[in-house]
Amino acid sequence: MASLDHIEALTKVVLNNLEYQHDWTRIHQHTQDTLPRSLIYGLPPKRLYVHPDEQIDIIKAEKELGERIPQEPEVEWVLPLHLSEKWSPAQFAAVFDAIEAIPPGGADLEPTEEDGSEEEWRLWRGSKRGKRILLATVQDDSTVTYYWIFDGLVKPRQN
Template identity: 70%
Template sequence: MSTTDGHLEALTKVVLNNLENQHDWTQLQTHAQQNLPRQLIYGLPPKRLYVHPDEQIEMIKAEKDRKEPIPQSPELEWVLPLHLAENWSLSQFAAVFDAMDAVPPGSSTPEILGPDDPDAQWKLWRGAKRGKRLLLATVQDDSTVTYYWMFDGLVKPRQN
């Protein structure tokens, strides 16, 4: 094992530990495949972390008709461990997005009942139909981890 491999392994362990013990993620796994430039992590956060802006609009409409909130079950998410001192290029990030699937292994796709299902519109942004995204886990020298969303392509801003 080279020094670089040892560094990457330690970086992954710091992020895994932070997700599990500080943020209560479960089902954490590492994911490596030949065409990935770096090992990824995936896992289940305790609550849903991201709602697509178009999904948010459809959910607001659906909640208005239902007169009750729509449950927001968490989804498995990809995590890319990085160190603050690393300089990644756009082509390196593009290689990660090209190599990964939209959803991590073991993700369940919400069932869409059909065109008569009043909730079908907001379900279109979940499961395999969602865009590729990952959570950048940026580790600093003192082991502080900061998380940022990164998307493959353009995503319009969310409504607050």
């Protein structure tokens, strides 16, 4: 198990990487008793993930409207880990069990009724959003590599 100082150092590396290399805003460290370690959440400069079923709903809506639907960024969870750490599925499950699908501060970016939230594609940003975490893997030279992890199975994206 990593020491508390080691985890804090990893978190700081990832916080700096998100803010200064990837232009994230509204970045916060999230700690709670039920989490095995602190998470980070924040707002990336552009949308990072579109669920495959949402992608289909957006394409249908764009055809009906005859115009492109802009994809605004969403607040995302980030889990900092070191490359040498060995995490079990149970540890990842504990993290997913301890969080909500939408991080704190993310609900104020979700569509409202005034935005026309009755449209099917908009529900993916709220009630249909599944739990996902951006895994920030830090290497010894402070390089950070990001991978998506999901709670449960997610079908592959359509390219």
